[in-house]
Amino acid sequence: MTGNPFLQALAWLAEAAHWSGPSGIPMRTLEHLGYTALGVFVAALIAVPLGLLVGHTGVGKSVAIASAGAARALPTLGLVTLFALLLGIGLTAPLLAFVVLAVPSLLAGAYSAVESADPATVDAARAQGMTEWQILTKVEIPLGVPLIVGGFRGATVQVVATAMLAAYVGNGGLGRYIFLGLTSQDYPQMIAGSLLVIALALLLDLALLLLQRVTAPRGAKTA
């Protein structure tokens, strides 16, 4: 085990045997993406409606901002351990921790999307006789879509970079390479796992950035 561990990590990635089977890179990457998607999806079910409501009505604004800020400070490994002690090993514990991780970005995105709509435009919509629901769905949300997508972007990048922790409590994902490499002093494998997570995070960030650009309504002021 001599030589540059980064070059050895690249050699590890290039080995054909690591690209097949249930513990191969394609399968582990799919698991990793699955955990990420599930975590962000569940978080979105909670955070996006809540953010839109807070943004539209202004009710509970300070509470939402404060609790989202506090949630950002929670250490995810601590949450995984805590939830696993309460719920046992398996996917539920890390998934809950990923939801807690993803909610603040999504909430902030949804909330600021609605709030950033030009008050004059909203007033005009109201003057034309639109209901509050119509104002939200036909004016505020379409104008704020890039910010909502921005919330998804932040949440996704955070969760995909943290989803390795699923492997801490008996699941799959790219974390398996990182933990196995770490505990058995197989550092090329550990670095290879890390490189895969980094690549995945960068790809998702880029994809959601493009989506953010594409969804920007024509002629709208950028916030």
Next chain:
Amino acid sequence: MRIHSSRRHLLGAIGIGGVALGAAACGASDPFEEGGDTGGEGGSGSDGGAADSGTVVVGSQAYYSNEIIAELFAQSLEAAGLTVDRQYQIGQREVYMPELENGALDVLPEYTGNLLQHYDSEATSASPEEIHTAADEALPDGLRLLPFADATDQDSYTTTAAFAEANSLTTIADLAGVEEDLKIAANSEFEVRPYGPEGVKEVYGVDVTVVPVEDGGGPLTVQALTDGDVQLADLYTSDPAIVANDLVPLEDPESLILPQNVVPVVSEKVDADAEAAITAVIEALSADDLIELNRQSVEEQSSSADIATAWLAEKGLV
């Protein structure tokens, strides 16, 4: 105790500097003083340091259980009329073995298998006696092992009492007769260890799948077993959680797992009197004793000194 232990790991991690720091904090009688000035490597010889010739220096690893054993030795030596200087919580083998070699430490509790592998990374498992002999031979000149204790602190295939009873399990070999697919909760390194799935298949003909739980035999690993997510867990045999949760470490008649019996490493300064005092502790220290000593530390937060005093009195050694 747990909070302390993380701080102690940190101390261990910073290596030689940590030793110098920790030793300096222990006051005037500092055998590392000379070594510390030269980066800890400049051996001062068996006559060096602040310790005078009548003092036996007892060290311990940065591991709470190891410190308790060191304290047993220390109090037993004191009861025999010797002067003892305690230098506990000295990081890892890479740090304290040189200190033993250069005479700054005289006694330290070790574990036979890990000590052997420190000097011979290719060493394979064998009986406790063979590992003890091999480790003694591997030690550098000037150091030797005293006899080993019945107490061990090693990896294990541990199951619940209920599962052991339902399937009539006593040894790892009995697992071969179990119908269901066997899963073991362990750190992921277990997968590639000689005593992992490949080894147990080869030696005992048993198929197990590893469910990686990365807390090193901690509460999550124990819980995976007690919840029934897995039928087996890799726990350290001296872990108080084994008794607390009514768990059964399966016996390993073929020595698949490297034995880790508690054994004192001693320098030439340990004479017949000192040797007798230490050996008396070793002869009395059973596997259950070590678990009980650890339990008092983990669950009752007792200090190693109090735990050692009570145990030595109970065994009639002081």
